[in-house]
Amino acid sequence: NAGVMQNPRHLVRRRGQEARLRCSPMKGHSHVYWYRQLPEEGLKFMVYLQKENIIDESGMPKERFSAEFPKEGPSILRIQQVVRGDSAAYFCASSPPSPRVNTEAFFGQGTRLTVV
């Protein structure tokens, strides 16, 4: 059973370009969470999605950031017009359908975005 798969592992973008980060949850999981980890900081929640639905986007910046989890295919975190401050590690976590309260999160290896 493959774990949470994220790609690319490393992504370099110039300021003003778009960054697309992909996350395929564990087999059988239909809930996806995105977190951002800045250098010397903890992981910060960004968004929680189920298939075709955004459940909680309270941690998403108001502009330039969007996320989707289509019926088919991976979840996508999109950052438009990237700036240097977007440089960070972005982690995806998944959980099974109807997640029980108090359940562990399964994390991917992350995508490290560098904006130059």
Add this chain to the structure above:
Amino acid sequence: SQKIEQNSEALNIQEGKTATLTCNYTNYSPAYLQWYRQDPGRGPVFLLLIRENEKEKRKERLKVTFDTTLKQSLFHITASQPADSATYLCASDGGATNKLIFGTGTLLAVQP
């Protein structure tokens, strides 16, 4: 706002000793706390979960406590090994959607 704090200073101990890491929370009462291990360049890996009505939880050489009076969780690694060297993250529930609130982590270095 809800806040989780961990000692940002690295913890250096000798192999075979017990490592104790601290996690404090403020401004809320979490239903549970989780501990994760994170190695450089890797994603967090779940270790233990302890609920608010549990005082202590054990798993092999790991032990976690939850003190709701002190608003604190302690994470212990007994008989520590150099392979235990990593950053350890404390996390709590962040509401009904199962999102997690993380501390900044504590770097543990076990010297042979």
